[in-house]
Amino acid sequence: MVNISDNNLTDFAKPVHRQLGQYKVQQIQSVLELLDEGNTVPFIARYRKERTGTLDEVQIRDIEDEANRLMKLNQRRNDVIKLIQEQGKLTPNLKKQLEDATLMQQVEDLYLPYKQKKQTKASIARAAGLEPLANWLMSFPSEDLNVKARSFIDVNKKLPDIESVWAGVNEILAEKFSDNASFREWIRRYTWQNGELVSKVKRSAKEKDEGQTYETYYDFQQPLKQIPQYRVLAINRGEREKILTVGILIDTDVILNHGYAQIVGNHQGPAVVKIKEAFDDAYKRFLGPAIEREIRRKLTDEASEHAIQIFGSNLYHLLMVSPLKGKIVMGFDPAYRTGCKLAIVDANGRFLTKQVIYPHKPASDEKRAEASIEFKKLLEDYQVEMIAIGNGTASRESEEFVSGILKTIKRPIYYVIVNEAGASVYSASENARSEFGDLHVEERSAISIGRRLQDPLAELIKVDPKAIGVGQYQHDVPEKDLDQQLDRVVETAVNQVGVNVNTASPELLTHISGLTTTTAKNIVNFRNENGAFEDRKSLKEVPRLGPKAYQQSVGFLRIISGNNPIDNTDIHPESYTATRKLLKGIGMSPEMIGTTELTQSLVKVNKYEWAQKLNIGEETLTDIIEGLSKPGRDLRDSMPAPLLRQDVLKMSDLKPGMELQGTVRNVIDFGAFVDIGVKQDGLVHISQLADRYVSDPSTVVTIGDIVTVWVLNVDETRNRIQLTMRKDQVGNQI
Incomplete structure (x- = not known):
């Protein structure tokens, strides 16, 4: 949090501008003022666009980080000037050099001769009275040096x-x-x-x-x-x-x-x-x-x-993977000796039943036959529509098992390989124990895998981001810096999507702008004791949710099928009066929100004229119109949907030149790993991502993308698959 008094905000914005020339001084000053007032970055980015000139979360944090860097530099510079002054050695030239320094290293270099050091050989020599001789030597005398030195x-x-x-x-x-x-x-x-x-x-x-x-x-x-x-x-x-x-x-x-x-x-x-x-x-x-x-x-x-930026980018895109809504899902946690744990959740993620089957060796033939019968019965009894298979041990064998069963069922059922990284961490956590205290760890893991397919964001939010493993060298970077970046990414993703306040978990609510762990739990407790929230205003009754927290959070909290249709949009209550005036002015009502008739009417609105009538900015009006047109909108709906499969491939099936579709699982400096439905993910080297020079793979692909690839090379001995996204390269390799 930037903490600068109002008196010097204007002066402080200018040095930030010198370092970040892409932003105007007024934009920087507005951001610093808004942060200093206690506003969160998501709130500023979404609801204060007129003041910032529509800066997004990344740009606002750039300004915040640079401001904090300059604050530390200023503090250190002032400390150094004071320390040198106390020694009586601060000259006008040295003071100017320190004041002109723009980097901490420059300040430290200038301070080094005056820094109080521990005893050194040089300080011992000075204490012995040799400094006059050293100064005399630097005058480049012509006489015999030893004559002077003997004294x-x-x-x-x-x-x-x-x-x-x-x-x-x-x-x-x-x-x-x-x-x-x-x-x-x-x-x-x-x-x-x-x-x-x-x-x-x-x-x-x-x-x-x-x-x-x-x-x-x-x-x-x-x-x-x-x-x-x-x-x-x-x-x-x-x-x-x-x-x-x-x-x-x-x-x-x-x-x-x-x-x-x-x-x-x-x-x-x-x-x-x-x-x-x-x-x-x-x-x-x-x-x-x-x-x-x-x-x-x-x-x-x-x-x-x-590396931290790559991890953050990968995490963001993983969290923003399109949810598979309204489907009954079976979570399938694969294993060999201990059996595969199955869990079925309904279309809303509610746990229905569990089962353990033994479809793989070393289980007996009898056990494996029973596994097929039990698995097929569960699919039919609960009318399962999707199967989420964890990508851990025995994943591909489980995929073969599932694929074989699906071929015997007439109605369409699909499966998806789900990244289960961190599922075991969640399953052993206090949150999982409080949610499913009577289940074993592996059974909780199967539920988590199933829910990850239904709503990746809501489920992954329960796991420490570092346990998800979508970066590189995460154990080689400063943990504090990594945690800060990942917290920011999670905050951005959660607030961009918004949450249903009547179904959201405490873990999800904690990441909403303005809420803390305590207020998030209080919202859930209030909901449990008093029933579902019927409008946003009733959130003011939640204990310890004060006016500032309410202002910062309420726009990101949705109420579906409540008393006020506007509560299911991302329009902030502070804009409700303007929203109602707009609706009335075009002959519509809140009850028509989301209808084609209203949407068509909103397209015809002259934004400049209406912004003047309503006394609001055009950016705010644009957001109001978008909120009215798309109530309950979810940014993730525009993201790539999971790649659904019914059959499975083996490495031996792959031939150079074969065209396949796959899901990007990880993006790293030298390329991307793509799941093409075989046991081993294939590598698309950075040189094979596009028919042009690529310096950064993340500019071409992101986690969750569905991409078309061609097989370049298969090394079964080393379990390596080389892929290309450049069709022009296929003929050159085969």
């Missing part, structure tokens, strides 16, 4: 001979050079532009790398500017696991010569050699290692940020 020999100061004197001077100069902000900046920039990241396998480590996971990096080097983010994280992991040694390769002669030119210049004389030696030492012990740590941290931070 500093003092056994009591642990300077017993001339060698110890010059060693102390070297320490003072090396520290002085390493603390120089301009040296650091130049070396940092040169290393970034010209350095290479290098990794080598440790001699004794090949045995540890049993699957040769890091073989690519056994003898690897690539320019720092060109190395892909996923490689940075892979190399870091190899280093942590003590398989690889990693470093930065750079031409140190260029750096040393630059230092000599800056420090020595055209000076000559006996001091030059000692000063050059001090700079060599400064680079070897201080500057070089420090810059390498900084650059590797920069690479890691950027790679982590990228």
Whole structure:
């Protein structure tokens, strides 16, 4: 939350604008004001479009993040200025340099010479009185240096001979050079532009790398500017696991010569050699290692940020997969020895019955025959329309079993392979125990798998996003940053869809704008005690749901078949008066919401004229018209529907050139994995995603997409399938 007083909001918006030039100063100021007033990002994006110029959630968070970054920078800058001032060393030039700094690193570089350090060899040498000699040396005297140095020999100061004197001077100069902000900046920039990241396998480590996971990096080097983010994280992991040694390769002669030119210049004389030696030492012990740590941290931070963005994007698209509404579904949790757990849920997700069958070996022939009979009976007794099969252990064998049974049934029944990642986490959770306390963990898992097909968002929301596993290198990135991004993604998805307040779970309500865990539970408790909410106004009676929480949340809470038809739209109650005036003005009533007649009338509305009549913005009027035209709208209805199957393929069925349809299961830096109905997902490499250059796979495909692919290559031994989405490549490969 940005917390800036009203007095300096205008001034603060300008530096944010300098960093984020794509937004106007007025937009930035409005966002900061709205955030400072306690408004949530979803609320601002949906209901304050006139004030922000229709910025969406991502853009608003860009402004919020940059504002927070600049606030931290300002605070640190002020602290540094104060600390240097207290030392009596703050010059006008230094103060201006600090005030002009736009990055935290620049502030820290400038502060380094004044930073209170722990005792160093240089501080010991200064305490021994050697600083005057070091300063004299930097004046490039022409006389014999040792004559001057002998006068500093003092056994009591642990300077017993001339060698110890010059060693102390070297320490003072090396520290002085390493603390120089301009040296650091130049070396940092040169290393970034010209350095290479290098990794080598440790001699004794090949045995540890049993699957040769890091073989690519056994003898690897690539320019720092060109190395892909996923490689940075892979190399870091190899280093942590003590398989690889990693470093930065750079031409140190260029750096040393630059230092000599800056420090020595055209000076000559006996001091030059000692000063050059001090700079060599400064680079070897201080500057070089420090810059390498900084650059590797920069690479890691950027790679982590990228990986977190990929995880967030994948999670968003998984949550927004189109729900399969109004179908009786069987959840099928596959297993071998312990049997497959089945659970049937009705069209509203209500649990009906459960069963355990043993269709796979090592079960006996008799058990497997019984499994077929029991399975078929359940399908008929409950008129199951869809089967959701978890994609875990024994998934493909279960798919074959299901497909075989479906061929014997005359009415159409389809199955879908459902990503069951995290289902076991939910099944063992306190939420699952409170919902289905009398069921075993595996039986709860089958219910969750079935519900994931009916409403992915409502079910997946119960699981820690990290357990869903739709990213890459999620265990190699900062957990706090990952959690923050995933929380934002979940918040965006839930609020974009909205929820039925009379059926939503506490877990789902918790992510609604303005609600907390407590208020979400209070809504459910109030609903259970008093019956279904009949209008949005009655939400004001919920304990601890104050005016601000009501304002922020109510527009995202739908009431279906209530007293007021407008309550089943995403029109905010603050716009109800304008909505009723509009309806009356075009000869309609709230009861006609969603009808073709009203929709056709709304198309003819002159938005400019009506916005003036109603004294509201055109963006708000546009949203009102859309809400009246599509009550209870669900953005997910426009997303790809699950790919329904009745038959199953084996890897041996696949031939190069074969055309198939599949579902995108994961999107990563180097391509996408696609479920084509065989045991192993196929990889569409980034080079095969389109007949043009693709730098980012997520610009072409997202999780849940139904795509047409062609088989390029099948390696049954290694369980690898190579696919292409480029039809022009098929003929070249077969």
